[in-house]
Amino acid sequence: MSRLVVKSGAAAGFEEWRACFAEVAPGLDVRFWDEMGDPGEVDFALVWDPEPGRLAAMPGLRCIFGAGAGVDLIVRDPDFPRHVPLVRMIPAGAAQRMGEYICWAALHVLRQGRRMALAQARGAWDYFDCASAGETRVGVMGLGVMGSRAAVMLQGLGFAVHGWSRSAKCLPGVKDYVGEGALDDFLAASDLLVCLLPDTPDTRAILARPLFEKLPRGAMLINAGRGAQQNLDDVLAALEEGLLGGAVLDVFEPEPLAEGHPAWAAERLTITPHVASLPPRRERAEWVAACIAGIEAGRWPEKIYNPDLGY
Template structure:
């Protein structure tokens, strides 16, 4: 494939060497330039850069490249990118990788099974050297609500259903998934929450979803429900969640995302026995499998074709 412009890579969290190797394998001849962290400085003529593959670059980063024609978000969640006031007027895409969906689905399944099989209770009993028998529940008797049925949410919902759980899904607009009872629209949200023994939050962060799960909506969950968040921390009122966990209204939680990341050392979530904290790793971009999509979108831009997985900044995803 003939390659013209250069690609600039910026991320403080991803290994540039792995991405450079994967991109060059998918698109031989591609000029990959790694921007310096944290200031975003890049060697070479900035006018040659036509593509930016980024995760949370510094403010003003894009203005250095006058011929930029494509911005690729280094992940599926684009809230940090579309909220910027320095985003250039060029196509913005997100990564859509089957391996990312598989990784997310496996993490969500782990979290659901952990709560469904009462593992937190057994962990507590072990620490106390106490034999504690709880009779296992049948999967079909446990209602799992998946809040958000985008690409990752749908994959997770289908995987949970494959293991026999009673899975219900909610989305802003109507969706249809085999074996999943799907609801949509804000009016359907209270009933959806009231029927979730285990709630899995998988919504994108947008102006409409920020703070969606406030104290009033969290109180709609069944007494002792389990709570899993693998989406974005600000979708949930964290203080209200902590209060519900302390009171036992929510029995346990698996939290991969938080209002502030890294989670501050003083957060009470660290010391709560009914909470599992993981450092925002439920699903990550995988260079070897994502590079093909990136190369295809570069080709499409050069050919004047529509890009895949384009983001609508107005909608936030």
């Protein structure tokens, strides 16, 4: 019987993980991270933020599953066992959820949802005009599984969508800007910028003042990629100055965002607590169980982390 150890969220949530796996993979020996028994008998690990050195101490480990699409909290371990395949958590429902979030955030920032929420809180009837999707150009940074789905769904709302990526994607109706040389032209055409880039050395702190200055003045920003990709001080300053007209941020570095941080009170900023695309535990358990069954039959998942690319 294969053994899977789980470290994702609080220990109290493990019983839900255990119940989910009992339903979708009753033949799997599922154990909590701190009650795994002999590390040499562990075949698989499902983790979000493992303590440094723990994965390397499992000599029989065959595969590591990230509990979310991002694996930066796993690979930052200096002893991360690079020879063990690391699979990113991207079940079918994850891309749909991300698309839903991006569509909500785009309409929210376009129709000034933050302004209306603040007006309601103070009991003020604040009437104003809003732009429409049809006159708003959306630039999606990162056209992977998540970004591609978001781009298609944004088109369905009437937005004109273009994308920027490392390699050509060729999505119907989406103009593709490829590589560093095309970034400035991509930004100049983006009234609303969506960041869904992977976490790599090249993308860290990319959302900063030098980039914002290349957008049309008053452009809007959505970041559901990684917190390390934004310079939060620059975002707040750009909002205050009108360089950015509004923003929705789902990710921060570190998380959670500190109590009392100035971002909480920013009038043009909506904050969400890293909820853009997290599938429920049962969906993730079902996906991991299917991956394990495939591995044991000689079929490996597609979304294996490439340490040379950083995603």
